[in-house]
Amino acid sequence: MTRLINVGAAQLGPIAKDESRESVVERLLALLRQGAEAGCDLVVFPELALTTFFPRWYTDDIAGHDHYFETSMPGPETQPLFDEAKKLGVGFALGYAELTPEGERFNTTILVERDGSTVGKFRKVHIPGHENDEPWRPFQHLERRYFAESDEGFPVWRGFDGIVGMATCNDRRWPETYREMGLQGVEMILIGYNTPIHYAPDPGQNALQGFHNHLCMQAGAYQNGTWVIGVAKGGTEEGVESLAQSAIIAPSGQIVAQAVTTGDELITASCDLDWCRHYKETLFDFARYRRPEVYQRITTQKGVIEPPDASAQDNS
Numbered sequence: 578m579t580r581l582i583n584v585g586a587a588q589l590g591p592i593a594k595d596e597s598r599e600s601v602v603e604r605l606l607a608l609l610r611q612g613a614e615a616g617c618d619l620v621v622f623p624e625l626a627l628t629t630f631f632p633r634w635y636t637d638d639i640a641g642h643d644h645y646f647e648t649s650m651p652g653p654e655t656q657p658l659f660d661e662a663k664k665l666g667v668g669f670a671l672g673y674a675e676l677t678p679e680g681e682r683f684n685t686t687i688l689v690e691r692d693g694s695t696v697g698k699f700r701k702v703h704i705p706g707h708e709n710d711e712p713w714r715p716f717q718h719l720e721r722r723y724f725a726e727s728d729e730g731f732p733v734w735r736g737f738d739g740i741v742g743m744a745t746c747n748d749r750r751w752p753e754t755y756r757e758m759g760l761q762g763v764e765m766i767l768i769g770y771n772t773p774i775h776y777a778p779d780p781g782q783n784a785l786q787g788f789h790n791h792l793c794m795q796a797g798a799y800q801n802g803t804w805v806i807g808v809a810k811g812g813t814e815e816g817v818e819s820l821a822q823s824a825i826i827a828p829s830g831q832i833v834a835q836a837v838t839t840g841d842e843l844i845t846a847s848c849d850l851d852w853c854r855h856y857k858e859t860l861f862d863f864a865r866y867r868r869p870e871v872y873q874r875i876t877t878q879k880g881v882i883e884p885p886d887a888s889a890q891d892n893s
């Protein structure tokens with residue numbers, strides 16, 4: 578059996594601080610139309626795909642940056658994207674900054690079906706970086722100042738003739754992200770990211786950014802028998818170089834398509850959702866082989882608890 582879903586990973590290049598939403602939406606529309614021409618059922622855009630990565634700037638007053646946030650989705654500027662996608666019969670995932678009526682701020686992705694209906698909304702769970710001003714850094718990563726951590730976890734939805742889930746950027750580095758969705762039978766995980774190459778707390782990791790990006794997504798795909806679609810906003814944005822290397826990853830863990838530029842670029846693959854079964858029903862047959870009774874620390878413990886130091890033990 579084959580259940581083929583044609584997917585486009587719509588990588589974006591930089592978005593300047595003063596680039597208008599209208600201009601960004603035009604770029605998204607160009608990629609969407611390219612996807613439609615290539616026969617895509619689904620086009621995936623990156624995290625915070627409507628604006629520059631504004632958490633790199635400190636502010637005392639977050640509300641002063643509310644122009645980076647969406648209070649409705651679709652809103653007036655994004656409606657043309659929704660209209661065109663429905664007309665073309667192409668679904669899409671779009672990352673954006675969400676400001677709720679209650680005044681909460683989330684790093685959100687919406688997934689829209691080919692008929693224009695909303696499949697689901699995902700709010701980023703693992704919020705990286707820091708809360709307070711750290712001017713020693715060449716640039717800051719203040720996501721923890723701007724965004725609340727979602728407590729909604731990692732739901733999956735039936736859509737695109739399969740079972741689809743989402744995660745956002747830093748979420749992709751955590752094995753729990755994939756396993757939570759794997760335990761719900763996920764067949765395709767959509768992940769947008771903005772990953773600066775320079776990691777100020779430990780620049781020794783800079784040269785490994787590309788390796789770590791693919792390492793975690795390929796492992797998550799293989800260990801859960803799922804497709805993973807990783808989509809970057811890459812290139813040099815407001816002086817900050819971010820990783821590109823968007824990739825479409827099969828349930829085998831193999832990369833089947835990869836971006837070759839750091840700018841706006843669509844890569845596509847025909848994804849057979851039934852390929853997932855090869856892994857879900859063999860090596861990773863969870864019902865047969867998992868041992869949740871010995872994994873208790875995973876859900877009861879947050880940080881590391883080391884065993885007692887042997888030299889401190891009383892050996893009398």
Ligand code: CDT
Pocket residue numbers: 624705706718745746747748750770771772773776
């Ligand atoms: N956007 C995002 O989550 N970026 C993080 C950078 C971590 S460094 C503070 C990432 O995991 O790629």
